[in-house]
Amino acid sequence: MADSEKKSARFVYADNAATTQVSPKVLEAMLPYFKDKYGNPSSLYSLSREAAEAVEDARAKIAELLGARPNEIYFTASGSEADNWAVKGAARANMAKGRHIVTSKIEHHAVLHTCKALEKEGFEVTYLDVDSDGLVDPEEFREALRSDTILATVMYANNEIGTVQPISELAAIARERKIPFFTDAVQAVGNLPVDVKELGVDMLALSGHKINAPKGIGALYIKNGTRIKSLIDGGGQERGRRAGTENVPYIVGLARALEIAVARIPELERVRMMRDRLIDGILSTIPHSRLNGSREKRLPGNVNIAFEFIEGESLVLLLDSAGIAASTGSACSTASLEPSHVLLAIGLPHEKAHGSLRLSISHETTEEDVDYILEKLPPIVERLRAMSPLYEDFLRGKQVHST
Amino acid sequence: MADSEKKSARFVYADNAATTQVSPKVLEAMLPYFKDKYGNPSSLYSLSREAAEAVEDARAKIAELLGARPNEIYFTASGSEADNWAVKGAARANMAKGRHIVTSKIEHHAVLHTCKALEKEGFEVTYLDVDSDGLVDPEEFREALRSDTILATVMYANNEIGTVQPISELAAIARERKIPFFTDAVQAVGNLPVDVKELGVDMLALSGHKINAPKGIGALYIKNGTRIKSLIDGGGQERGRRAGTENVPYIVGLARALEIAVARIPELERVRMMRDRLIDGILSTIPHSRLNGSREKRLPGNVNIAFEFIEGESLVLLLDSAGIAASTGSACSTASLEPSHVLLAIGLPHEKAHGSLRLSISHETTEEDVDYILEKLPPIVERLRAMSPLYEDFLRGKQVHST
């Protein structure tokens, strides 16, 4: 445990959607490739063949776990890189056919900002609305597809509110129209069964650090035959499609982590039950709170609740003092003052979007952790409300502030 | 030592230009960030602040070692990514001003193939010739610059033949014309003193795995004020310019490795002497061999020799059986049958380019290692020549094959 974790009586890590600890088994699998088996997989001698074989074994294992072929798996340095590659790569490869892209308003920034960047290059993007649960409507999706649509991309599960989209249905609609379909499955992999063939997607992105592999490794599934340009040109690595000396330890670690995560999926029923206990416990003890995202179509570990009259950062900081690591909105945008685009998209007004808390639990979470959160959270919310002018106004029966 | 390294009496790693082993000190610096300090630097709680501080400390250290400011250092997942980002990013950001790029014929594929990709997007690229030592002529460079030139990029030191370019001179010429200058310093960093201000470059790329940090981490220096588009869009990491959850362990490792490497530069005189002993020893005992690259303007650890009548891959494989890890041409392109573009650019005919051997030694190389190579190499070359029809022809006094 790091210093900071010792301060309070208990440390409860409830931010598994932001990142996870590297598991001992994954670290063990990686270590030999730093020290002894350090060859460059592209070289010719035995030391390198060991490294090359480790990479190919990892690729084969990941392919098997996702229902893909080994030559359909490409390693990247992050979920973000995989997202950028899929979206920019497919868009630029199909430019001659059209310049229209369909996506949703609640994608991760790695997809959303990539779409914005493509708009500056002359692409046109339709950002589909979602309903109050965060779901894309397949009919709206179908209607958004045009004859010049060259890519559709909808995330599998949302990182903030945990909503799980009907991907196989959406992919089938795109397939009918012969439009390549990409899904950002960074939050889904390891939490839901993921089989690329069953889903019927053309591309799928995942990230290691959400499943107890390190930060800085990801993978992109590219179905054979999919047209895509490279994002990183150079050496012949990854069959000439993604240059850069292979990160052998992390590649080995990713395969090991995915293997463990997929084997554990049946156990997540327990996590789902803890999640529901958290949701029910919070909603019943803290007034003026509401669940964000779908109650049913929801990641097993995701809890996202909006508390009126208070702001998320101060909530997270006070929870931290109590030994609880949580987040407000997407971790990536906490440095900015924008309220979460996801919460706005599901219809929250700005002031409520500011007061959202995400607790993301995992197989490592215990019932005691849940008890601890349920004990610490209400007084902290109460304390912040006590110093909130909005709450003061509310109690006086005045209208809540708004523009 | 891996299995493969035990087979022969001795294992001599002479491929440090391809990759290096992660040093124990670097691994030690990284380990806490896998296990205990695993927070996502973008999150708000203490666990994450530790991670964020580690990233910022690493950035500050690297900046200091390169003579840059901390906010001019951006982490990437490889030298290749840094090269792609610099070249594509600067080209696309300056498109309105012009579409002409100047580079050299001997750049690494991460720059060269990126330029080829940009040609397909409508950019025009001048690939400068080099002389027989592999040097770019500053006058030719000056003449190649045009009013619509928006980027000049010349590598600091070549990965194959070790030739060191007059970067500060070239950068000064570009600066006079207000043209952004990028240098791929992946092979130079840790082998030569590198100070971005003294060099006068606008961007500079480095890669961790050449200096005993792991494969899968690099950095790009971007001088404040330089116009550049992002390669990877998304979250707000790296001040909004390079998305992806930070690879905290590797970032910490890169800073530690660079610190060690820079401190060691004065010691490289010893490496330089071993290099010269290798070169002289080989050239004097093996007939029909020649040194590729400049004798003087050369990386301290680089030996590159062309042996007539034989082919590089079989040479490397036989050296491997003797416990010597070496390479032929660039490691990245050994899977292809093309002879090295660098050797062709310095004027070697195809058949001689096929027979080149690169031995790249480091501070870890010993005099005994040098003795061992000098003992094992000549009979291996002799053995391959004995089975070469070209050598047979030569001995018969016939003309050497050529087209």
Add this chain to the structure above:
Amino acid sequence: MAMIYSEKVMDHFSNPRNVGEIPDADAVGEVGNAVCGDIMKMYLKIEDDVIVDVKFKTFGCGAAIATSSMATELIKGKTIKEALELTNKAVVEALDGLPPAKLHCSVLAEEAVKSAIADYYRRQGREIDFDIGCDGHCDACHNHH
């Protein structure tokens, strides 16, 4: 990147001074709005142009709470004239700095003080001869980046 707050900021955030209301305040100022994510409300008790008591309520991030707390400390016992001289820079310095993304909070704190004093002037029928600052629009008081 995580907000790296100074110890002073964390102290004023965790143990904010002068939180609350003054029911019979001589002046009340409120700046910011919930859309932007920060609202500061400041209550002053003033005797002979001296701020004898001050309380605040804040809806906002850690920095918003800390700057409110620090600003109230800095004006307590001061004359109105002195309080009007309080700059956001002084608040930031007293807190040993703020992350760049959070500088706007110190601006808001300065404005909360000015807004309260303006209210005092208004109640007194005095002419407001200083700039109140924030016009209530996000873009005006937030330096996005």
Add this chain to the structure above:
Amino acid sequence: MAMIYSEKVMDHFSNPRNVGEIPDADAVGEVGNAVCGDIMKMYLKIEDDVIVDVKFKTFGCGAAIATSSMATELIKGKTIKEALELTNKAVVEALDGLPPAKLHCSVLAEEAVKSAIADYYRRQGREIDFDIGCDGHCDACHNHH
């Protein structure tokens, strides 16, 4: 990615069979060229249309040497007719496979055999009723990818 050769390939590369020349050969064939990076030269000693001895010299990569070695083994003691039936596929199979980038070497080995037999036919004044294959240009015999 590293060339991952089978053990058989490594064996035939490290201990090539039938390396050398036959000074009084009845036929000599040479295919490939130094520009492409592979040259195979094959010497045959033929008695009553049976290949009683065979030797090779090869300039080329590990796979080029291994396929030469294997090809010579496969045709030694065979009739010319049988040798002409040797396919590159048979060479690859006998070596337990080759990496895709190296398949062209097996093609070259097949062609070296054919080229030597063609030389024999020529010396005998027989009509060459089979395809020699490689025309000596890289693109023809190399399947770049």
